[in-house]
Amino acid sequence: MTKTEFLLIANRVATGEASEQEYKIYLTYYNAFQVKESAWDGISDEEKSSIKNLLSERIDQHIRPRILSLWPRLRLAAAVMALVIGTWLFTTNERMSVPEKPGISSASIKPGMNKAILTMASGKKFDLTALEKGASLKLENISITKRNDGSLIYSILPHRKSQEVSYNNISTPRGGHIEINLPDGSHVFLNTASDMKIPSDLVENRRVELLEGEAFFEIAHNKHKPFRVISPNQTIEVLGTKFNVNAYAEENVIKTTLQEGLVRVGNNIINPGQQAINSSGHIIVQSVDPEEAIAWMRGDFFFDGNSFESTMNMISRWYDVEIVYDYKPSGLHLSGQISRARSITEVLERLQELENVRFKIEGRRIRVIK
Structure with a gap:
């Protein structure tokens, strides 16, 4: 700038x-x-x-x-x-940075980036991170093309369709995320440490399974063929809409947040600006700001009363680090926003400003100390 x-x-x-x-x-x-x-x-x-x-x-x-x-x-x-x-600000070449505090060093820990792994129905795995921009990969009945922006185009080859439905998985490792363009015109943005299963008959029977993690869906409108997103303990049915699903196992609940359109979660109709929280099949609906739920797509961490442990889970997934608690604050809830492009040192220093909370980085392990 x-x-x-x-x-x-x-x-x-x-x-x-x-x-x-x-x-x-x-x-x-x-x-x-x-x-x-x-x-x-x-x-x-x-x-x-x-x-x-x-x-x-x-x-x-x-x-x-x-x-x-x-x-x-x-x-x-x-x-x-x-x-x-x-x-x-603009008359110096000195780089802006937050001074490191004693005990925090993160030279080898980088923020997340575009990464994805394809697992075929046969069990074969392919690291899509290594696929060159503009290149395509044809495997059995599908084709994967990486666009110049790093997103993927997932295509089902029409001349290779078979009677038997098979499933391929696209997953993001810890420290990775990816955008996927589906053959029905829908778009899926997978957050870090997420896993989605795609059927070979997606165009005819529009559905995917979010097995783990978080994803934002932009579903192409088709009033004759509703789109279903299946995740543990719930099925979401939509015609054409934009919504976010957070289904990380360690969070113990599934949060479905609607930005546009209309969706059904179980027996509940969800309107824009509402969020369905599914806890072991029990669903409650509340009003929220959907922009907060999709802050990760804009490249931000957003904390809105998050527990300390939930906040550390987000950091652990994004920077691919292990969290070890020598001290675990109780009753501490965090609110705020910080870019996911920042170094882990900067993020931890923000948290370290809290009373009686400090961190020590040991390789790819973050130790929480008092």
Whole structure:
């Protein structure tokens, strides 16, 4: 981002015209600004306190709800920040980073990336990560093509259809995610550590099985052929819609969140902005902001009252690390948002700001200590 681009965003924040994405960019640079003490040169202690308090108050709240209604309180702070940050942020080549605290080192641990494994009905496995962009792989009755953006096109070869229905699996390892374009025009985005089973007769009988993990579905509309997503203890039936299913085994519940359209979960009709929570077959429906459930698709971790253990599960899956608890905080619930592109050091340092919670990285193991 150039200095001019940043100042335009800062000005839109100051006038209350910024979009959510612009606001997120602004907060990212604010976080870096906090650790640059030299950036405060020339600002009085009273102004420093006012700016920090106003922005920190907003950061600590949920990111999405009622953003515009809170802008009047932040406009003065934003205007001052624009002037101050603009003078230093783009006149130095020094890389922005959060200083590492003792005990946290993560040189070998990287954020997740596009990774997928194909397991054929025959049991043969193929690492689709190794498939070159633009290349295709023809196997038995299917073809897999990797697009330039890293997503996959899953095609069923018409001249190789057979009477017997077979199932192929596409899974993402820990530290991986992938977008899959299905032959009926639907799109599936698999989050990390997820496994989906695709039948050979998908076009005629539209269904997939989400065996484990999390996926966002954009289902192509076909009023004559409903699409079914089958996961443990539930079946979702849709005509054409966008929804997210979180079915990680360690979370003990399945959460189905609807963004657009209409779906049926068991005997429950779910409307946009609602979430079905399935606990061992018992389903309750609640109103939610669907954008929070699909923050992972935008490249963010989003915590909305998550337990400490649930938060650490998310980190464990995305960075492919083991969590070991020498100390496990009880009754601690977290709210906030941070980019999944950040290093694990930065993510842990955010959590380490909590009282009596510290971390130590040992290879690919994160130890929680007091």
